[in-house]
Amino acid sequence: MTTVIDKDNSSRRKLWRAAIKLPLYSVALIPLWVGTTVAIAETRNFNGTNFLIFLFASICIQVWVNVSNDVFDAETGVDVNKLHSLINLTGKETSNFWLWFGNSFLIVGILTTSLLAFWQKDVTLLILVLLACLLGYSYQGPPFRLGYKGIGEIICFITYGLLSVSAAYYNQNPTWSLTALAASVIVGLATSLILFCAHFHQVEDDLAGGKYSPVVRLGTKKSARLLSWWGYGIYFLIAVFVLLKIFPLLSLLSFVSLFYALKLFRHVNNYHDQPNQVSNCKFIAVSMYLSLGLLLGIGFLLPTV
């Protein structure tokens, strides 16, 4: 009897851990890290207060993204088999609570960014973040739900890449930079690769819920092939940026993350049509993304020390 209860508790704890999605918070950290390291490399200055305040705002906004995704997906029924959805864990009647909970984090994130913009006497940072939030809402919220139309990866590229890296750079150095723009392309491509991976194991539920993700549209076999091209493309672009001297030579350190990239391509090519096996590929993609982003930033920083 005790063991059945223990087992129940431990699987519930596992579901809650999955619902909190801790590894996915890296998508709020890496743009900040990369944008900031490019700014340090160019100015030899680091504003720790601006960095920490923007870090706090980014994490708040990420909480909103994750919580509201479960609320909105519960409305369409697409998460019906996702045991670790907050709504499935706590009941449909808690939807309004979670919506309110997520929105509170969004408000705190935006207010914190507004405070930074006020101190900097410049609204650019706030505009970039507001644009990212509006696009983030359009991905999952009614009436847009653009993720259901298969363009979530493009939104992800623009928000976590172009907008977030530029915002992090601007937060340190209020101007524009070609290196920051190139770095934002790399971060954007790597972030949307995580989202692309998140769709492999959900094809049936997505179809049933009217969600035409790129994997639903292309089929899992073609998607697995596209994933490899996409991944190699990221490293190819880094090499091009190094050759063009937009990135320092040390950016090639990020090639160490090929270890996870190759593991990811192999895994998805082998198991693309087996939902239970392929479901963890999103986390291999996060490992690739984290190591790539961290090393890219270290590559920018090292020449300055």
Ligand SMILES: C/C(=C\COP(=O)(O)OP(=O)(O)O)CCC[C@H](C)CCC[C@H](C)CCCC(C)C
């Ligand atoms: C929740 C997201 C993806 C999960 O989608 P899906 O419903 O397919 O998966 P589940 O099976 O888990 O339900 C994230 C979507 C992100 C979105 C495209 C863009 C959000 C932009 C943010 C507002 C940008 C934050 C910027 C900040 C860090 C400065």
Ligand SMILES: O=C(O)C1=CC(=O)c2ccccc2C1=O
């Ligand atoms: O829950 C998920 O699958 C994702 C959540 C999330 O916040 C995110 C952000 C950026 C890229 C991908 C993802 C997810 O896949």
